[in-house]
Amino acid sequence: MELGDQAIRGATGDNRRVPNDVAATLDEALSGSGGWTRKQVFGGSSQGAELWASASGQLVIVKHHPKAPLDVFEAIGRRIQVMRDAGVPAPATTVAAHGADVLLIHDYLPGRADPVLTSSLIDDLIDIVEREAGLADDSAEHWPDFIKTNLTVGHRHGSLQKFSAASRAVLRRVRQVGRDSSVGQLRAPDLVHYDLHTVNVLSDDGRRVSGIIDWDGVRAGDRSLDLANLAFTSTWKTSNNALREQIWNAFLSSSTHDSRVVYMHLVALRQVDWVIRHTALAPGPARTIELASWALINTEKGTFSPAPRS
Numbered sequence: 001m002e003l004g005d006q007a008i009r010g011a012t013g014d015n016r017r018v019p020n021d022v023a024a025t026l027d028e029a030l031s032g033s034g035g036w037t038r039k040q041v042f043g044g045s046s047q048g049a050e051l052w053a054s055a056s057g058q059l060v061i062v063k064h065h066p067k068a069p070l071d072v073f074e075a076i077g078r079r080i081q082v083m084r085d086a087g088v089p090a091p092a093t094t095v096a097a098h099g100a101d102v103l104l105i106h107d108y109l110p111g112r113a114d115p116v117l118t119s120s121l122i123d124d125l126i127d128i129v130e131r132e133a134g135l136a137d138d139s140a141e142h143w144p145d146f147i148k149t150n151l152t153v154g155h156r157h158g159s160l161q162k163f164s165a166a167s168r169a170v171l172r173r174v175r176q177v178g179r180d181s182s183v184g185q186l187r188a189p190d191l192v193h194y195d196l197h198t199v200n201v202l203s204d205d206g207r208r209v210s211g212i213i214d215w216d217g218v219r220a221g222d223r224s225l226d227l228a229n230l231a232f233t234s235t236w237k238t239s240n241n242a243l244r245e246q247i248w249n250a251f252l253s254s255s256t257h258d259s260r261v262v263y264m265h266l267v268a269l270r271q272v273d274w275v276i277r278h279t280a281l282a283p284g285p286a287r288t289i290e291l292a293s294w295a296l297i298n299t300e301k302g303t304f305s306p307a308p309r310s
Contacts, residue, residue, distance in 0.1 A: 022036075022038075022050075022052075022062060022064070022098065022103065023035070023036040023037075023038070023052075025096050025097075025098045025103055026052060026054075026060070026062070026096075026103075026105065028096070029094050029096040029103075029105060030054070030058070030060070030094060030105065032056070033054035033055065033056055033058055034054055034055030034056045035054065035055045036052050036053070036054050036055075037052065037053050037054075037055075038050055038051070038052050039051045039052060039053050039059075049061055049062070049063050049064075050062045050064075051108065058107075059107070059108035060105050060106060060107055060108055061091070061105075061106045061107075061108055061213070062103055062104070062105055062106075063103070063104040063106070063216070064098070064101060064102075064103060065101060065102045065103070065104065066100075066101050067100050067101060068101060068102040069102075070095070070097050070102055073095045073102045073104060074095050075137075075139070076093075076095070076104070076215065076216065076218055077093050077094070077095040077104070078137075079135075079137065079191055079215075079218045079219070080093045080215050080218060081093070082135050082137075082191060083131075083132070083135065083191060083215075083218070086131045086132070086135060087128075087131050088128055088131050088132065088212065089109070089128065089202075089209055089210060089211045089212055090211075090212055090215060091106035091107045091108070091109050091211065091213065091215075092106070092107040093105065093106050093107075093215070104215075104216070106213070106215075109202055109210060109211030109213065110202065110204050110210050110211065111202030111203050111204040111209075111210035111211055112202065112203060112204065113199060113200070113201070113202055113213070114198050114199045114201070115198065115201060115202070115203035115206055116206060116238075117198065117234060117237050117238045117240075117243050118206055118207060118243075119242075119243060119246060120207040120208070121203060121206065121207055121208065121209065122243060122246050122247055123246075124207075124208050124209045125196075125201065125209060125230060125247075126227075126247070126250045128209060128212070129196070129223050129226050129227055129230075129250075130223070132190045132191050132192060132193075132223040132226065133189070133190050133223060134189055134190060135190055135191040136188050136189050136190055136191060136220035136221075137191070137220050138220075139188075139219055139220045140187075140188035140189070140220035140221075141188075142220075143186055143187070143188035143219075143220060143221050143222070144183055144184050144185070144186045144188075146219075147178075147183055147186055147262060147263075147266060148178055148183045148184070150178075150266055150269070150270075151174055151175065151177060151178025151183065151262070151265060151266060151269065152175055152178035152179060154269070156269055156270060156273035157171060157174075157175075157269075157273075159272075159273045159276040159277055160174075160269070160272055160273060160276065163276050163285060164285075164286075164289070166286070166289045166290075166293075167272060167276065167285070167289050169293075170268060170269070170272060170289060170292050170293065170296075171269070173265065173296060174265045174266075174268065174269045177261065177262055177265045178265075180258075180262075182258040182259070182261075182262060183262055185258070186222065186259060186262065187222065187259075188220045188221045188222055189222070190220070190221060190222060190223040191218060191219070191220060191221070191223075192218065192219060192220075192221035192222065192223055192225050192226050193212065193215065193217065193218055193226050194217035194218060194219060194221065194225065194226070195214060195217050195229065196212070196226040196229050196230055197229055197230060197233040198230075198233065198234075198237050200212055200213050200214045201213075222255055222259060222263065223254065223255075224251065224254040224255035224259055224260055224263055225263040225266070225267070227247070227250055227251040227254050228251055228260065228263040228264045228266075228267045228299075229267050230247050230250075230251070231244075231247045231248045231250075231251040231264075231295070232264065232267045232268065232271060232291070232292075232295045233271065234247045234248075235291050235294075235295070235307050236282060236283040236287070236291070241306050244304070244306075244307070245304045248298065248304040249304060252298075252299070252302055252303070252304065257302060260299055260302075261296075261299050261300060264295055264296055264299040265296065267295075268292035268295060268296060271288060271292070272285070272288050272289055272292050275288040283310065287310055290308060290310075291307060291308075294307055294308055
């Protein structure tokens, strides 16, 4: 789920996306609940995310993955628990087979999604990312190939190729970086959320993070990537340059220069592709492409400069 997806804030959706008999699977996976009732279907591209309540008052978010490999999602569940053990405010998660499908069952976390950025909230986010350090599992060896594939031949390239001359220019830069030998030298000592931006952040007071959601992409990697995502997407979440610089300084002091360049190119690709495919989302394709070019220059220079005015 990329920036702008309102999966946890949306109120409507297709009731067919999660089968009605999911209640039986919940009963089996979460014993002692006393039965389950579906309360809400969320919009967005969130694999059929729904809010379910048990007779005993437990609330869970259920995400449905059709015809999915159970072992892949069991690994995701283990990584989420490792994050929780390290103090990351991720939801307790149960993975359950549902016929040929897989359900990710997350405890419901308190707080409002996409909170207004404040200095204390940013400090908390930076601290949370630091807790990812050194948590990698044996999937770390796949990180360089995973990043290279996304930068050179990934499925997101088509939208940038078709949209405009400016988006094609960004795509050329992305592919060039993907072919650089530095990608093969990337290391993955950490666990990363992989889609960390404010839409996936919860806060109940605007000062502290009460939860982080949407963990489907969690994997061994370099936590600098999570900081890159926060730095780039913060640009249209606040007009306060001091807050933007606070996040950017955390990113620009992470990992190595060459690694940061690679990760910001991946973030630019993902976010430009997402906004092209969802043109109604702020800040819109043209502005996102402009900001992508600015972010890549900032990263290359290794210093923060204010974003160009819209």
